[in-house]
Amino acid sequence: MKKIIISGGGTGGHIYPAVAIANELKAIDSTNEILFVGAEGKMEMEKVPKAGYKIIGLPIAGINRSNMLANLGLPIKLIKSLWKTYRVIKDFKPDVAIGVGGYASGPTLIMANFLGVPTLIQEQNSFAGVTNKFVAKKAQKICVAYPNMEQFFPKEKIVMTGNPVRKDILETASKREQAFKHFGLDPERKTLLVIGGSQGARTINEAIFAGLNDLISNDLQVIWQTGKLFIDKAKQAVESLQTQRVFVSDFIYEMDLAYAAADLVVSRAGALSVSELCLAEKPSILVPLPTAAEDHQTQNAMSLVNVKAAWLVKDAEARDILVDDVIKLADNKAEMQQLSQNIKTLAKPNAGKEIASEVLKIINGQ
Numbered sequence: 001m002k003k004i005i006i007s008g009g010g011t012g013g014h015i016y017p018a019v020a021i022a023n024e025l026k027a028i029d030s031t032n033e034i035l036f037v038g039a040e041g042k043m044e045m046e047k048v049p050k051a052g053y054k055i056i057g058l059p060i061a062g063i064n065r066s067n068m069l070a071n072l073g074l075p076i077k078l079i080k081s082l083w084k085t086y087r088v089i090k091d092f093k094p095d096v097a098i099g100v101g102g103y104a105s106g107p108t109l110i111m112a113n114f115l116g117v118p119t120l121i122q123e124q125n126s127f128a129g130v131t132n133k134f135v136a137k138k139a140q141k142i143c144v145a146y147p148n149m150e151q152f153f154p155k156e157k158i159v160m161t162g163n164p165v166r167k168d169i170l171e172t173a174s175k176r177e178q179a180f181k182h183f184g185l186d187p188e189r190k191t192l193l194v195i196g197g198s199q200g201a202r203t204i205n206e207a208i209f210a211g212l213n214d215l216i217s218n219d220l221q222v223i224w225q226t227g228k229l230f231i232d233k234a235k236q237a238v239e240s241l242q243t244q245r246v247f248v249s250d251f252i253y254e255m256d257l258a259y260a261a262a263d264l265v266v267s268r269a270g271a272l273s274v275s276e277l278c279l280a281e282k283p284s285i286l287v288p289l290p291t292a293a294e295d296h297q298t299q300n301a302m303s304l305v306n307v308k309a310a311w312l313v314k315d316a317e318a319r320d321i322l323v324d325d326v327i328k329l330a331d332n333k334a335e336m337q338q339l340s341q342n343i344k345t346l347a348k349p350n351a352g353k354e355i356a357s358e359v360l361k362i363i364n365g366q
């Protein structure tokens with residue numbers, strides 16, 4: 001039995017790789033004990049317990065770049081968080097601490113280093129996050145998903161594993177029937193899945209909102225994930241069309257079923273969404289979030305587009321052309337097959353297992 005802390009979060013793109021690593025460590029030995037450390041009030045405090053793990057919240061927050069005065073309380077929050085992680089590590093006595101990026105992994109990994117607990121970092125993106133860069137110097141291993149990460153991290157610590165994806169998403173092909181039942185949709189009709197990352201995407205939502213009628217009149221049905229801010233408007237649109245052909249939800253917990261039902265996908269280009277689309281082998285139109293740090297979502301998307309494994313629609317053009325492109329792609333069977341074939345070559349189904357094995361090597365002093 002080993003004891004492992006996994007820390008970080010803030011968005012689904014940090015939380016779900018963390019859950020995938022936890023699941024792998026449990027699959028290797030069900031007596032392994034996993035404790036998550038997140039940030040109070042953040043998404044992980046709700047999603048991690050739903051995935052079956054215990055989580056402790058730190059009173060930490062990020063730097064507010066638009067209102068510097070709001071940062072006055074930060075040093076106190078950091079000190080309180082460090083003190084809390086000190087207590088957590090002393091009580092739980094982990095063999096290793098894993099950081100997946102996001103506010104909470106900073107104090108947790110700093111304290112782990114201070115108390116002599118070895119650490120591993122998992123970086124999801126082609127551009128390293130601030131927290132991960134900071135805690136990388138003392139980490140034993142850094143598991144990455146993109147090439148050329150030596151520009152951010154010490155070369156000798158980097159292991160190229162890909163992003164760990166939850167097990168249920170690794171196998172979707174056999175779940176089609178169950179998926180259509182779950183979403184109340186017609187298994188005979190072409191299905192578009194619209195996902196805006198873990199928080200929903202405004203531009204994608206507005207484009208779908210304006211084009212919903214066109215999609216339906218072109219014989220498509222839609223699974224539409226909106227995020228919390230757009231759900232009421234989306235529900236009203238669906239009601240006013242009086243259609244049974246749209247399933248709408250602010251968040252989808254059963255992403256395996258959503259991928260299983262989908263013939264094609266519209267998505268942001270967050271790192272985990274991209275990794276999952278590769279595994280699910282879905283023809284996709286990506287709309288990268290242009291304000292992501294260093295425009296990393298465009299880089300994520302281009303790694304697919306460059307090998308003809310996905311289409312890209314720029315955020316600024318999405319309101320005008322996204323729905324037309326969806327209809328065009330849905331009508332082009334040969335292109336859908338080609339995209340599906342190309343995207344699957346980029347999948348990394350063993351990432352979770354490889355990261356879990358790196359974790360165990362660290363614990364065993366290898």
Ligand SMILES: CC(=O)N[C@H]1[C@@H](OP(=O)(O)OP(=O)(O)OC[C@H]2O[C@@H](n3ccc(=O)[nH]c3=O)[C@H](O)[C@@H]2O)O[C@H](CO)[C@@H](O)[C@@H]1O
Binds near residue numbers: 270271
């Ligand atoms: C706005 C922002 O900062 N986005 C970043 C965030 O994206 P974001 O949190 O949107 O993350 P990703 O697109 O990488 O992953 C989303 C994750 O949430 C899951 N999911 C999503 C919607 C849903 O209804 N249900 C569900 O379970 C997906 O299956 C996936 O596992 O983290 C990513 C990984 O660090 C980055 O690449 C993104 O740039």
